[in-house]
Amino acid sequence: MARITSLAEAVQAAVHDGDTVAMEGFTHLIPHAAGHEIIRQKRKNLTLIRMTPDLIYDQMIGMGCAKKLVFSWGGNPGVGSLHRLRDAVEQGWPNALEIEEHSHAAMANAYEAGAAGLPLAVFRGYLGSDLPKVNKNIKRVTCPFTGEELAAVPAHRPDVAIIHALRADKAGNVLLEGVLGVQKEAVLAAKRSIVTVEEVVDDLGPRSLNAVVLPAWTIGYVSEVPGGAFPSYAQGYYARNNSFYKAWDNIARERDTFLAWMKENVLEKGPEAFAQHARKRAAAAE
Amino acid sequence: MMANYKPNEMMTVAAARALRNEDVCFVGIGQPSAAANLARLSHAPNVTLIYESGTLGTKPTVLPLSIGDGELCETALTTVSVPEMFRYWLQGGRISVGFLGGAQIDKYANLNTTVVGDYNKPKVRLPGGGGAPEIATSCGEIFIIMAQGKRSFVEKIDFFTSIGHGSGGDSRQKLGIKTKGPTRLITDLAIYQPDPETKEMIVTSIHPGVTREQIQENTGWTVRYAAQVAETPVPTAQELDILRELQARTARAHAAA
Numbered sequence: 101m102a103r104i105t106s107l108a109e110a111v112q113a114a115v116h117d118g119d120t121v122a123m124e125g126f127t128h129l130i131p132h133a134a135g136h137e138i139i140r141q142k143r144k145n146l147t148l149i150r151m152t153p154d155l156i157y158d159q160m161i162g163m164g165c166a167k168k169l170v171f172s173w174g175g176n177p178g179v180g181s182l183h184r185l186r187d188a189v190e191q192g193w194p195n196a197l198e199i200e201e202h203s204h205a206a207m208a209n210a211y212e213a214g215a216a217g218l219p220l221a222v223f224r225g226y227l228g229s230d231l232p233k234v235n236k237n238i239k240r241v242t243c244p245f246t247g248e249e250l251a252a253v254p255a256h257r258p259d260v261a262i263i264h265a266l267r268a269d270k271a272g273n274v275l276l277e278g279v280l281g282v283q284k285e286a287v288l289a290a291k292r293s294i295v296t297v298e299e300v301v302d303d304l305g306p307r308s309l310n311a312v313v314l315p316a317w318t319i320g321y322v323s324e325v326p327g328g329a330f331p332s333y334a335q336g337y338y339a340r341n342n343s344f345y346k347a348w349d350n351i352a353r354e355r356d357t358f359l360a361w362m363k364e365n366v367l368e369k370g371p372e373a374f375a376q377h378a379r380k381r382a383a384a385a386e
Numbered sequence: 387m388m389a390n391y392k393p394n395e396m397m398t399v400a401a402a403r404a405l406r407n408e409d410v411c412f413v414g415i416g417q418p419s420a421a422a423n424l425a426r427l428s429h430a431p432n433v434t435l436i437y438e439s440g441t442l443g444t445k446p447t448v449l450p451l452s453i454g455d456g457e458l459c460e461t462a463l464t465t466v467s468v469p470e471m472f473r474y475w476l477q478g479g480r481i482s483v484g485f486l487g488g489a490q491i492d493k494y495a496n497l498n499t500t501v502v503g504d505y506n507k508p509k510v511r512l513p514g515g516g517g518a519p520e521i522a523t524s525c526g527e528i529f530i531i532m533a534q535g536k537r538s539f540v541e542k543i544d545f546f547t548s549i550g551h552g553s554g555g556d557s558r559q560k561l562g563i564k565t566k567g568p569t570r571l572i573t574d575l576a577i578y579q580p581d582p583e584t585k586e587m588i589v590t591s592i593h594p595g596v597t598r599e600q601i602q603e604n605t606g607w608t609v610r611y612a613a614q615v616a617e618t619p620v621p622t623a624q625e626l627d628i629l630r631e632l633q634a635r636t637a638r639a640h641a642a643a
Binding site for chain 2: 174175186201205209224227248285333
C-alpha cells in the first residue's frame, strides 16, 4: 500500500546501491526530481533501465551512479548526443559503463512481460539487425504452433521503478494521462516503486472511465514534487522545456561545466527547487 | 537562374510528395517529421501520422522537438501506450509507410544509427536504433530521407541497426521479412529507388541544377542510374510557403518554452 512520504525518505527506503532501477517516462513525465535525489544520496553501482536515457540518465551516469545501462535510444531528442553517456561509453568517465542495447519494441515488450509476470517477451523483431550480435540477451525462439521464428528477450523485473505522474489522491491512487510510455508496465514489473506527482489531491477529479490509474496497492511510495518532471513535462500542468533540452547540449558537453551545473542545481538544492517550474493544472482539465 | 530554395528544402519537399493521402505513416523526428507534416499541410490532408510515443493521427501545428511533445498528444485522435504502439499498431501491420533517417547508409539502404567504428570501442557512439529495427521490417514500405555526403553514404556501414535490402536481391525474404523495405531514398541531390532485381538503390530523379558528378562526389559507392532519369520538379511557391511557415512557427515555439 502506498505510503505518502517525502522524496528523500522514499529514495532512502526504496533505492539501494547495486539495485536495478527503471526510471520511466517517454519524453513526458520523466522523473527528473527523483533522479536528482538519487544523485544527492550518492547511490552507486546501479543498473539503469530506460528506453531513452534522456537528460535524467545523462546526469546520473555523469555523477557516477551507474555501472550498467539497459536502453534503446540514447540521444538528446531533436538536439544531438547525450555527452555524459558518450563520455562514459567512449572514455570510461567517470567510470566504465557496461551497456545492454535493445530496440524500442524489445524494451516495451520486456516491460509488458515483466508486468505480466512472464520470464520473457516474444515479438517479431531484430530481423537483419546487428544488435543480436552484441547483446546476448537477444535470442530467437520458434513458435510451437506455426514454426515462425521470433525474437525473445528477458522480461524487465527491476528492483525498483520510479515514475512521475500527474496527481495522486490521499490514499495514494495515481493518475496518468497524455503520453503514457511504459510507466504503468514499469511499476507493475518492479519489486518496489516510487511515484512522484505534481499534486496530492482529495479526489483525482473528472476523468475518462478508462483513465490510466495505478491503484495505491500497486505502489510503494508517493511523493508530492510539483514541477518534478522538469525539463520534461506534465500534461495539463506545464509544457516540455525544449529550450532547456537545447541548453543541456552546452552544459553537458564538457566535464567541468557539467560538474559545476550539477553542484549548483542538484547537490546544493533539494526537490523543492523544482517548484519554480510547476504550474497549476490547466483550467480545461478542471 | 538562381534557385530560390535551399537543397535541404528541395529534399523535404520531395520527401513530402512521396506520402499519399491514404497512408498511415510512422514518423521519425527531425527531417522525416518536417516532410510528413508538410505533406499533411499540402497535398495529403488526410494522411495519418503516428509517432512512437503512442500518438495516433496527430496534427501538430508546430514540429515537435522530441517524439513525445505535448503538442503531438493534444492534437492526436488518441494516444496509446508505447507497448501497444509497438505491438498492435507497428507489429500488427497497420502502418503503410515508415519514415526514417540515419547516420550512415549503404547502397542497399541498410542504416546505421548505432556506432561509428567498432561496437565495443566506438569512435563515435550514436544514439542507437530506437524504433528503427522493427519499423524497418514491419511497415509496408520505408522512405528514407538523408542529406548526402561521403561520411554518411558509405560503401560499408559500421553497424546494421536496421535492415534495408540486406545484401540485395531476396535478402529480406530469406530472413522471413514480408514487407517491401526502402522504396525511396530522398536526398538533397536526388531520389533513389531500388532496382527491381538487385535492390540496389539507383537514381531515378535528379533535383534541378544537380549534376551526376556532384552526386558521385557525395557518395561512397559507384552510383547507378535508372535507364530513364527524371528531373525532380522544383518546389512550388505554395510548398515552400507552407514549409517555411511551419519551420518559423516551430522556431518561435521552441525558443519560447
